[in-house]
Amino acid sequence: MNVAAGRGSIVEGEFVFTADDFRHIAEMLHAHAGIALNEGKAALVYSRLAKRLRTLGLTSFRDYCALVEGVDGVDERQKMTAALTTNVTRFYREPHHFDDLRDRVMPELAARARAGGRVRLWSAACSNGQEPYSMALTVLQALPEAADLDVRILATDIDPNMVAQGHDGTYSEEALEPAPVTLWRKYFDRADRGQWTAGAQLKRLVSFKELNLIGDWPMKGKFDVIFCR
Numbered sequence: 001m002n003v004a005a006g007r008g009s010i011v012e013g014e015f016v017f018t019a020d021d022f023r024h025i026a027e028m029l030h031a032h033a034g035i036a037l038n039e040g041k042a043a044l045v046y047s048r049l050a051k052r053l054r055t056l057g058l059t060s061f062r063d064y065c066a067l068v069e070g071v072d073g074v075d076e077r078q079k080m081t082a083a084l085t086t087n088v089t090r091f092y093r094e095p096h097h098f099d100d101l102r103d104r105v106m107p108e109l110a111a112r113a114r115a116g117g118r119v120r121l122w123s124a125a126c127s128n129g130q131e132p133y134s135m136a137l138t139v140l141q142a143l144p145e146a147a148d149l150d151v152r153i154l155a156t157d158i159d160p161n162m163v164a165q166g167h168d169g170t171y172s173e174e175a176l177e178p179a180p181v182t183l184w185r186k187y188f189d190r191a192d193r194g195q196w197t198a199g200a201q202l203k204r205l206v207s208f209k210e211l212n213l214i215g216d217w218p219m220k221g222k223f224d225v226i227f228c229r
């Protein structure tokens, strides 16, 4: 391994990674996704992006920055953002939010939906779908007929891989464990190898779309509930 610290590298490794490279990447990420990185994240940025440099056959972070910034860099900018964002999520992560949704918010929304009204919820950074499906299970708990009423949950994320996983809706039994067992066993269908897939009612309630929150929002209607976590 070529230890590059002597050439101004701020992280030891096979590629030179200077403070300027770090600042450049942090600026591009901030401009593209609104994410702020402090210098303490330099080693993380290096380790996440070193794989991209190897895949692209590049030999320096300077060349990588030039590629991302160039006219042909749109695709790589998206890959860089996906590599640098954290997609940590869980079913019912921070469960008091779902308790609140069920106990304080859903009674009024359920009454409105049953009276023929429109109800919209949004998971604004949905990762691989565990958040919007947790919202959907909570809605179904309060309003079992929700999928037949004018109730919908929009699930969006900047990362197209996460959006595709959410759309697919397949999770391990271990991942589903934090959800109330009677609920997920009712609304998920058993798939292969201990996996479960979101069933028809969940699929009707939740729709997935790619969306960068710092870009334009195509949605025009109002939302009753927004999870942005």
Ligand SMILES: C[S@@+](CC[C@H](N)C(=O)[O-])C[C@H]1O[C@@H](n2cnc3c(N)ncnc32)[C@H](O)[C@@H]1O
Residues within 6 Å of the ligand: 032, 033, 034, 035, 085, 086, 087, 088, 089, 090, 093, 124, 125, 126, 127, 128, 131, 156, 157, 158, 159, 162, 211, 212, 213, 214, 228, 229
């Ligand atoms: C830590 S995860 C949280 C997932 C989920 N909301 C939860 O609380 O369990 C953050 C998510 O935000 C997404 N994200 C980051 N910047 C974004 C942006 N500018 N627009 C849309 N999504 C973004 C990431 O791709 C990631 O999936």
